[in-house]
Amino acid sequence: MxxxxxxxxxRGRGGGAGWGDGGGxxxxxxxxxxxxxxxxxxxxxxxxxxxxxxxxxxxxxxxxxxxxxADDSPTFSSGSRTPTGxxxxxxxxxxxxxxxxxxxxxxxxxxxxxxxxxxxxxxxxxxxxxxxxxxxxxxxxxxxxxxxxxxxxxxxxxxxxxxxxxxxxxxxxxxxxxxxxxxxxxxxxxxxxxxxxxxxxxxxxxxxxxxxxxxxxxxxxxxxxxxxxxxxxxxxxxxxxxxxxxxxxxxxxxxxxxxxxxxxxxxxxxxxxxxxxxxxxxxxxxxxxxALEKEKMLWDYVAALEDSYALTSHLNNQNLVAFVANGSILPRASGASDQPMSTEGAVEFVSPSSLETEVRLPHGGVVKGMGLRKGSLTVLIGGGFHGKSTLLEALSYGSYVHVPGDGRELVRTSDSTVLIQSEDGRCVNNVDISPFIKNLPSGKSTSAFSTTNASGSTSCSASLVEAVELGSELILIDEDTTAANWLQREQAMSQLVPNEPISPFVDHVRELLVADGRVEGRSVVIVCGSSTYFLQHADHVLLLDGYRIKDVTQEAHKLFPRSKEVSAQPFPITSRSIDLSSFPRSDGRNKGTFEVPRSTRVLRIRDDRRTPPEEEPAQTQTQPQDEDLSLQLSRCVPQLVHPSQARAIAAILNQLPLRAAEWTTSGSSSGSVSLKVLVDRVDAILEGDGGVENLQFPRGGAVEGDLARPRKVDLGAVINRLRVVQMK
Structure with missing residues (x-):
């Protein structure tokens, strides 16, 4: 660096003596x-x-x-991370x-x-x-x-x-x-x-x-x-x-x-x-x-972090999508705190023997824990307050390395893990939701569906399709935070309401596990506190009782025999292009900025463009207010763990229009690029030697001191929710 x-x-002369008590x-x-x-x-x-x-x-x-x-908006660096000046x-x-x-x-x-x-x-x-x-x-x-x-x-x-x-x-x-x-x-x-x-x-x-x-x-x-x-x-x-x-x-x-x-x-x-x-x-x-007295503390700290980081390669080597070490402390101190629950009241995680595997860490030696294999459907059941959502939440943050003492140091999942939730009112931008929703009463096609005010089921459909498009390997779902009519549908209701546009997720879950023609592609973990619809499709049914976990797959399949279908037809993957010229920009004509106020995770968007689409009637040619364009990232992208990640995303979005010529799809003059290619290219920049330092001021000087690298699936999730860009 x-x-x-x-x-x-x-080397200058030393110094730094005080001003002096009498120096007034x-x-x-x-x-x-x-x-x-x-x-x-x-x-x-x-x-x-x-x-x-x-x-x-x-x-x-x-x-x-x-x-x-505004002058301090970071830009992408192609060389050293800070000019000398x-x-x-x-x-x-x-x-x-x-x-x-x-x-x-x-x-x-x-x-x-x-x-x-x-x-x-x-x-x-x-x-x-x-x-x-x-x-x-x-x-x-x-x-x-x-x-x-x-x-x-x-x-x-x-x-x-x-x-x-x-x-x-x-x-x-x-x-x-x-x-x-x-x-x-x-x-x-x-x-x-x-x-x-x-x-x-x-x-x-x-x-x-x-x-x-x-x-x-x-x-x-x-x-x-x-x-x-x-x-x-x-x-x-x-x-x-x-x-x-x-x-x-x-x-x-x-x-x-x-x-x-x-x-x-x-x-x-x-x-x-x-x-x-x-x-x-x-x-x-x-x-x-x-100081020498810091050496052991420093080395122990680094070794613990490297052990956690090394789990990612072990997941790939053992064909796993998630690992939870025995002895992990998953409960948090409170719903408003990310600190671990005190060890006096917390129950340590212990893997069921049927799923127990072991990994050898570079510093910590052999560690045993629960491994979930790729291409599997795992259903978490149990009574309320017994730890189902706690385990799911730990998995949702498993993409990150945690500090020693957190309790989740050896909980790791794929870097592309995505949590699907209902988001009433979100915008959807040309997403193919036809696997889940079709035959609308209006006759409107859902193969390239757009709306500025999605319902719960529509938002779930769009979020899942977008996650697959971005390459997610692990999908997490909690029935408490997901639209019920999107998850499953009772047979009696199907008889009473035959013309239902929604095809529930349960009918497609096995398709989702197939990637590239292999039944070892994506994985799904779903929390079901009351529904039994997913049990017949499950590879693993895990019961949580007082935060203790038990494999009850065989018992569940006796009550709900395993379905015979394993679709050879994988879940469809759509690819959309994003028009980089549609991003608001500050160039004297098209004024626009993305910013995240300090200590928040609200992405504020300013778009002063006044040229509406030609097909809009004159009386509707109005621009939404700034608050209508803003995104509450803690709600729509819950796996962002720090406001600095949100600020980094804002910095990236501010620079994307400036990179349109470089990132345009080959042979195209429209300034468009595949969304998947776009987030992969940005992630490759952040993966470079400079890391997040590759966000750099356009006019020289140092990068902001309050940026942190986001995951590429989270960057893609934010872009998917922007009301000011065009997708096709």
Whole structure:
């Protein structure tokens, strides 16, 4: 990974000493700007403020360097993950005078931090002038204290952190080793930032060291002070390829946000120096400095993650689609928490002997557990609250590696696992749902069906066909969250209502298991709490009783004899093309953006195009409101486990129109490409050496620090639900 070269280079003088308890000499300047110690509040009208804000006045703000959030939309990289750019290398000791000279200036003066790379001395060096350095730089600076915090990054070479090479070269290193190491240090940095925030609050309560705009510290007037917050993309229970922290053979690069301190709208240079030169370095050293006492903890962590990751290859080698290790803790602490239930109240998973298999892990040795083979139908039955949906949920997240202690570390499923649920109101875009729905009263064909307001059964039909189109190998269904009339139909009802357009899923489930003419293709796991329709088709019937699992396949088939049909005709796979030119884009004419507000999983879509299809009557030529275009991803793509994945999908969607020429189907001039080919190509980019780093700013600089790699089936699921694109 070469992007860290953007903030590497030269060795500067060490330093970083505090401003000094008596260093308030620069504070009077702030009082002059604000009038009597307010720091930028008095004596200025709105015109003067906006002139300073956007005109570069008041302390050297540089408007040419100002970037909007729209400018920061990532793009696909074809080379190194971050351009080097031009950055002035400066020792951290210069930071004191740099910020002191801007004390009390209007807030845009902070933009002078752009283009500067501040070199801090090695964590344990006794000779700062000759020691290796680590670097801090600003990628973007907020124009106002009320705007989103400024984006910073650090680069810490291994010569500073003292992490030995054997940590990433030991025992068959792999690309995943770097992801695992990055995850370990990211979690350490999150904890250190939490401590740093407490230290900052204590500093403020103590008066902030005095000075700061001509009127004492913030301790006596906290309400007038802004900034100081530290934000970094905190991971959840899953280990993802993230942009928040990157680990490679040369060092560690981390990205985060800092709210630069202000009183009113004036710079608090002294407090900013304490934040950047004391609080941040202390947190960085605490998290990233290697020590012998950390070695076992670090290696145990990496080994556990690699064991989990290795299960994927074992699934393929043993013709399995899912594996659940004995001893796994599947229940969660609550319905609103992804944390494991306490071991005191949790029942460990134990495989029924009929399905027990074993795998040999690279670090953990032989592990036994339940294996579900490819091409099988498994029905989970049992009473309410006995663990059926809990097991299904664990399988739905089995595509991800989980952190040690989660309880699901050795639960693995195919990377293309898809959970099918009812989604009343979703849009459907030219999907062939005829295997399930046909002969509509309106006479409308369902072989290329579209609607902006699907019913429960229609949404289930479309979601399943789309999952098959995207190559899903494991389909998960829970009758509680699926349309009942789509799953099965009673014979008596068929007699009373002979003209039913819906052909239930149970009539096609065996067809679904056939892929490429082999009865070992896709697999289905379905939860049935009351229905018996699937029992006669099942390869395995598993009873959950108090979270303990028992194979009752033989008993079930005595009551419901096994059906003889195994269709030689596989479930039809349709392939649709997507018109990349139909994506909204920001090009001066067709304005459009995809964005995910921070801490949410809502994909907001802006589409300002006003040219309607020619066949629409003039009176219907209206554009849906933004809220009608938005997607609640936690509902429609429930297997996204972190908001950062949603943000990465938004970044991908924003760039797809720019790649239309490259990804157009050969020989076509329409700018169309197969949806399956499209998601495969995007996934190949993310699978490259840079990983999620291959999402990169179009104008240079660093990628966002809050992106995480999504699964390709989830990217496809989002595209399938967009109301602003055209499929055929």
């Amino acid at each position: 070469s992007s860290s070269g953007a903030i590497r280079g030269g 000499g620069r504070g009077g300047r702030g009082g002059g700007s604000g009038g009597g110690g307010g720091g930028g509040g008095g004596g200025r009208g709105r015109g003067a403020y906006y002139k300073a804000l956007y005109g570069g006045g008041g302390g050297g703000g540089n408007p040419k360097r100002a970037r909007t959030e 031009t950055w002035k290398e400066r020792p951290s000791t210069d930071l004191r005078d740099f910020l002191a000279s801007r004390e009390g200036a209007s807030y845009p003066a902070y933009k002078d931090l752009l283009g500067q790379s501040w070199n801090f001395p090695s964590f344990s060096s006794s000779s700062p002038s000759t020691s290796p350095t680590w670097k801090l730089r600003a990628d973007s600076v907020q124009s106002d204290p009320y705007a989103p915090p400024s984006k910073f990054r650090i680069w810490v070479p291994h010569s500073v952190s003292s992490i030995p090479r054997e940590m990433w070269e030991r025992r068959s290193p792999s690309k995943f080793r770097m992801i695992a190491l990055a995850d370990f240090f990211l979690r350490a940095l999150v904890q250190s930032f939490s401590k740093a925030s407490s230290h900052w609050e204590a500093y403020i309560r103590s008066g902030g060291g005095g000075g700061g705009g001509g009127g004492g510290g913030w301790g006596s007037n906290w309400s007038s002070g802004k900034g100081g917050q530290l934000e970094i993309d905190a991971p959840g229970q899953q280990v993802l390829d993230r942009s928040a922290l990157r680990f490679d053979a040369e060092g560690i690069e981390a990205r985060f946000r800092i709210g630069l301190p202000a009183r009113g709208r004036s710079v608090l240079g002294k407090q900013a120096y304490h934040l950047l030169a004391t609080i941040i370095p202390t947190a960085v050293q605490d998290a990233l400095q290697y």
